[in-house]
Amino acid sequence: MPQAEDWSIKNLLEWTASFFEKKGLDSPRLDAEVLLARVLKTTRVELFVRYDEKPSDDARTQFRELVRRRSAGEPTAYLVGKKEFYSLDFEVDSRVLIPRPETEELVLEAIEHIKRTDKALANDGADSRVWSICDVGTGSGCIAVTLAKYIPNSQVVAVDISPDALQIAQRNAQKHKVEHKITFLEGDLLDPVSLDLSEERRFDIIASNPPYVSESEYARLETTVKDFEPKLALVGGSTGAETPVRLVQQVPERLKSGGRLFMELSPTTVGAVAETMKKDERWTDVEIRRDFAHIDRFVYAVRK
Numbered sequence: 001m002p003q004a005e006d007w008s009i010k011n012l013l014e015w016t017a018s019f020f021e022k023k024g025l026d027s028p029r030l031d032a033e034v035l036l037a038r039v040l041k042t043t044r045v046e047l048f049v050r051y052d053e054k055p056s057d058d059a060r061t062q063f064r065e066l067v068r069r070r071s072a073g074e075p076t077a078y079l080v081g082k083k084e085f086y087s088l089d090f091e092v093d094s095r096v097l098i099p100r101p102e103t104e105e106l107v108l109e110a111i112e113h114i115k116r117t118d119k120a121l122a123n124d125g126a127d128s129r130v131w132s133i134c135d136v137g138t139g140s141g142c143i144a145v146t147l148a149k150y151i152p153n154s155q156v157v158a159v160d161i162s163p164d165a166l167q168i169a170q171r172n173a174q175k176h177k178v179e180h181k182i183t184f185l186e187g188d189l190l191d192p193v194s195l196d197l198s199e200e201r202r203f204d205i206i207a208s209n210p211p212y213v214s215e216s217e218y219a220r221l222e223t224t225v226k227d228f229e230p231k232l233a234l235v236g237g238s239t240g241a242e243t244p245v246r247l248v249q250q251v252p253e254r255l256k257s258g259g260r261l262f263m264e265l266s267p268t269t270v271g272a273v274a275e276t277m278k279k280d281e282r283w284t285d286v287e288i289r290r291d292f293a294h295i296d297r298f299v300y301a302v303r304k
């Protein structure tokens, strides 16, 4: 660390960014800024305006502790207790997966489908509808809350097997003022959702980012994921595809005819899941899509 008299915000950031770089972190400067902004209860932009300010001894002690934990691999999102997803802040801690940018792509796809359909209905002079959506494995609630927030005419069911995750998802729903639009259910995949749904009570959309990592991939995951994020949120069975395949077998009985599944997977599981669906005559238009990094990532399909 610099000499005590040199502990300005500027020097703290430069020293920490260089320290994180030597530790091999992916975004050393960004991490340093996010952590210091957290300690000083300010924004990253505000740090630049206050560059020459010298934080108090107490603030520096708190910052040093966060720097130590970050350099040991703990994700920045857990250290600051939040992660931005689709321009909304989500509370996170080690009981839920940190929302990923790939999942924003899935949400974007679902929102675009809804907006396109609503526009076509309006052009036909049809009454507007309420979209009934289910998010399976909701975790922090990032999919359920974002859809409830950005689709005003929606009602959402969010399921998770982890009561801890459901608690956090509920807090995020409250934070974004959509708790009245979301029903939270605890249980295994779609088990908590009745099987005897009449056609009009079935879902229009089922979205899911289920656990899809295999046991062997899990063993090789980087420390920052494996040692800190919940295994329950990551491992989908010995090949990784077991949980997603179980889910796609349960979905058709809860989806309306013409309803859609939006599912995030990994390049190693997407093929097996799509194959299972193609063999099942209840599905049509089963499509594997790539993410922005050109990696096979999503299965989208329509219920016949």
Ligand SMILES: C[S@@+](CC[C@H](N)C(=O)[O-])C[C@H]1O[C@@H](n2cnc3c(N)ncnc32)[C@H](O)[C@@H]1O
Pocket (backbone or CB within 6 Å): 096, 097, 098, 099, 100, 103, 136, 137, 138, 139, 140, 141, 142, 143, 159, 160, 161, 162, 165, 187, 188, 189, 209, 210, 211, 212, 232, 233, 234, 243
């Ligand atoms: C990959 S995380 C996704 C979390 C969140 N939807 C997201 O995209 O960030 C998978 C979630 O599924 C939950 N989960 C795992 N197995 C489950 C099961 N059998 N039934 C319901 N939820 C499950 C985990 O607790 C975790 O919250």
